[in-house]
Amino acid sequence: DQQVKQNSPSLSVQEGRISILNCDYTNSMFDYFLWYKKYPAEGPTFLISISSIKDKNEDGRFTVFLNKSAKHLSLHIVPSQPGDSAVYFCAASRGGATNKLIFGTGTLLAVQP
């Protein structure tokens, strides 16, 4: 099931710079997208989400952009901090809250001090 893809397994950025994490999807029926942060041996922590009726959502240092025509979303973290180092997953769903999330494979972000 490759409906949600994160093609970069890892990303390294300097502290204070921008981190851009990318995610592509294939199912045009997806209408809600989420980003999660995950540390080893912990559960995914919700970061930010976006509905398909929007193309941008911002929350503090985190901004998610959605390009429906390209079936692409990205998460921008500005400025990046060492505590942001973790695995980031994008996830997608369609329909209501009972419906499943489809997760990507994750991108390991390392923020260098």
Added chain:
Amino acid sequence: EPEVTQTPSHQVTQMGQEVILRCVPISNHLYFYWYRQILGQKVEFLVSFYNNEISEKSEIFDDQFSVERPDGSNFTLKIRSTKLEDSAMYFCASSDNDRRRFFGPGTRLTVL
């Protein structure tokens, strides 16, 4: 801030044994889920639960799996006869109507 809790944090069992994984969702949430992550793989959906019944389940969620909300606070996942391939991190999640899912810390299940 309210959070999802799960017990135990680590469960070791013998193949063929039954296990029950427990979760306490966020108190005002109405939708409940189980996901799992086998080491090195994606987080995978198992089941969603709403209004005291299963709403959706994946192919993984076969007859060996069941879920229950025995009271107003707990949500459990039972695996009747565990297999080696059931070894994974199991995550409970809950949501209210806004579709954001909040996950618990997980239970690491090891089947020997």
